[in-house]
Amino acid sequence: MLTPDEALYALLCKYLLKEADSNEQRWVNTWLQANPEHPVLLASLDKLLRTAPEQSEAGRMDTETAWRLLSERMELQEGSGGRAQRGMSDKWEQGGGNGVIRTRWMAAAAAVFLLISAGLWYITHQNERQINYNGAQLVKLDDGSSIQLEPAAQLQVLPGFGKKDRKVILKGKATFDVTTDAFHPFIIDLGNQAITVLGTRFSVDNSSQLRVFIHSGKIKVTRQQDSVILTAGMLLQEDSSKQHYQVGAHIRDVETRAVVFKDTPLREVLQTIHVLYHINVTADAALLELPVTGTYTGEPVKNVLDAIAYSTNSNVINKGADYELRPQD
Structure with a gap:
């Protein structure tokens, strides 16, 4: 003893x-x-x-x-x-x-x-063994990358990290700051899907349904035969059935719901609102290609929609938990 x-x-x-x-x-x-x-x-x-x-x-x-x-x-x-x-x-x-x-x-x-x-x-x-990290902590890897784990997160650094590739397994929520290395891609295994990175900063929440936000750079999210390329300002989220991805863009910060639209087609704006606020907003086909310009931070969704309706000469119709934009008469 x-x-x-x-x-x-x-x-x-x-x-x-x-x-x-x-x-x-x-x-x-x-x-x-x-x-x-x-x-x-x-x-x-x-x-x-x-x-x-x-x-x-x-x-x-x-x-x-x-x-x-x-x-x-x-x-x-x-x-x-x-x-x-x-x-x-x-x-x-x-x-x-x-x-x-x-x-x-x-x-x-x-x-x-x-x-x-x-x-x-x-x-x-x-490098020949697996290293496990549990709970809130800042993990610094040998390649210079860092990972900020949230309280319930679990991270596994797989054997051979840095030799052929840089592979980890994540459960829960974490923010990644990945060092660029074109010869050794950084791969995050999420179970039935994966994220491949060359060098970027992004946040991943794999607690229930996948949610990924890109602060800078570019990543690829893969599931079976499907893949989505995400760049800075884009937010990916699985739908409730986990059959496909929803992607919003023009996002400056997810936590504060900060978005910046500059001559952005209304179709893209409504998609971003759907992903960011978890609501459905439909619009008349005549409105979908109209340009929208505006900056919003922490605004209730009704305020954002009212501003968009004003700039597109439309009305906001409340349909229970969802909304619809209709052209003014």
């Missing part, structure tokens, strides 16, 4: 290797804020982790040998300015029981050395 010191260092190594789950990450973040010396200790451990001998193999050395090698490395770092490690060690040795504390530190340090060796094996083989 690990001692408290060993358990702490094991958790810190796990945190540095990005293997900690969301609860463990929160615990370490709280620990870092509890004492100004804690970040110093973590930085020292991170430096040891990054510079440990590549030839070391987890579990191969006994505790005494592990401590001797780690001690030599710490003394070497101390001679080149590693006062943080010395300060922490001196502090632990103050007050009675120096021998006991020193022994516990040696045991903990030896455990850390073995964990570092295991960490090197992990780093070497991490």
Whole structure:
């Protein structure tokens, strides 16, 4: 069984290797804020982790040998300015029981050395294994891409990421900022459909029915034999039967329902309103090609339709939950 010191260092190594789950990450973040010396200790451990001998193999050395090698490395770092490690060690040795504390530190340090060796094996083989992320957090991938996960989201980075392609599996809602790499397409597996990216920023909500908004760039959403190309300002949404996609355009921000129309045919405007507000708006065929210009942010749909009706010389007819635009007499 690990001692408290060993358990702490094991958790810190796990945190540095990005293997900690969301609860463990929160615990370490709280620990870092509890004492100004804690970040110093973590930085020292991170430096040891990054510079440990590549030839070391987890579990191969006994505790005494592990401590001797780690001690030599710490003394070497101390001679080149590693006062943080010395300060922490001196502090632990103050007050009675120096021998006991020193022994516990040696045991903990030896455990850390073995964990570092295991960490090197992990780093070497991490592209050959699946990495899972759960809950709200910012995930930074090796290719420079970042993914902001929402609270209920689940992300799996598949084995071989970055070799042939960059493939992940998403459940829930997340915002992607993908680094451009034409030779290694970024693929998001959504189960029965997929998104292929070359480099862009976009949001995906795969909680129930798929909803994708493009902040910049271009992506392709694929389902079986069907595919849709989306560019900046476009919002894709599945209909309730999940038989086809609905796509709106000219959207500046989904959360605030900010849209900008400039000589946009009424047909496209009504399609965007349908996707953004989840309502159906029909119009007389004579109106559908009329140009619409206007900027709206956070407006109720009735206000938007009244403004459109004024510019197209039409009337808004309320039909229950839906609306209709009819030419004025």
